[in-house]
Amino acid sequence: MTLNLLNQSDPKLVTDSTAQAKADSDVGSSVGADATVQSNVNLFPENQNQSNEVLRTQFWSRFSLAELNHREWEALCDGCGSCCLIKYMDDENEEEVVEYTDVTCQLMDCATGYCQHYDTRQEHVPDCIQLTMDNLPDMMWLPSHCAYKRLYKGQGLPNWHLLLTQDAVVTQQQMRAANVGVAGRCISEVGMTDEAMEMRIVTWVTP
Template identity: 60%
Template sequence: MDDEQLRPNFWEKYTLDQLTTAEWEALCDGCGGCCLEKFLDDPESPYEVEYTDVACKLLDCSTGYCSNYENRQQFVPECVSLTADKLPDMMWLPSNCAYKLIYLGEGLPKWHLLLTQDIELTKQGMREDGVGVAGRCVSENQVNEDDLEDRIVRWIQA
């Protein structure tokens, strides 16, 4: 996170579509929830979603971070690029997602890096709140697509 490009408390002062690229990227807490395979039960109701523990092939399941974030769409064309205008249709995002929280007019989680300014405190807070896929997911390369329904998890909520 390049602090020089971040305006103070930007998440409280500006709308999502007014953020710089650096500010937009800084909102991501790195939980990896958006990278999990999921079932949208009713396409008309974006809140009805079931997450699996199966992650995109680019996600490093030990860290919860994309192994090729900058070029991800070259390798995974269906990877969604989250933008402010797409957010209303993406309420399936995890309940801890800063983009979703800000869009809904709520604040950042108390452990968010923008608030703590300390990566270790942030990681500790995420662990305490049960947030993040690191160490709890498997790559889609290791799972048969027919087995996805057997891999639904309850530790992540929309």
């Protein structure tokens, strides 16, 4: 089985009303010599403050993903940052992440867990992909707690999601307790060799 390394997305979700929360090894076996680095995927929604759209009451359970307005779509992102981690993918089934690493895209601020240049990220990382309703079906490698993936699969929001708690501090505490988020425990891909990366597979993120 040939594997690909997928480095991705941008966790930035936050809007004033959303919580941005932001996203181990045996490398050995699965990731070995066949691994290649792939690009970044940016799942985040673009410009959130551009409209007068409102968050409809419990929109996440009353409407399908395709029916959400831009602001609602953005509000689903918890800012975990996990989608910006480099992961090893199966070349023959790219929807299936084999393993995540704790290595992030070069633009990630590993202390905060946020993209350092979100607005201009594609100037720096052209292959950072934006998550949309169209490409979501091909992104089932997203972490299991990701609201986009969960709603797509007919599951509910994680119980710590800001939309449910309505309290950013509580959400942050509960995400930490749930072991979710990359802030403070990731490392930049800059200067990282393929061999070193293969040694950084982690188990705290799973698709």
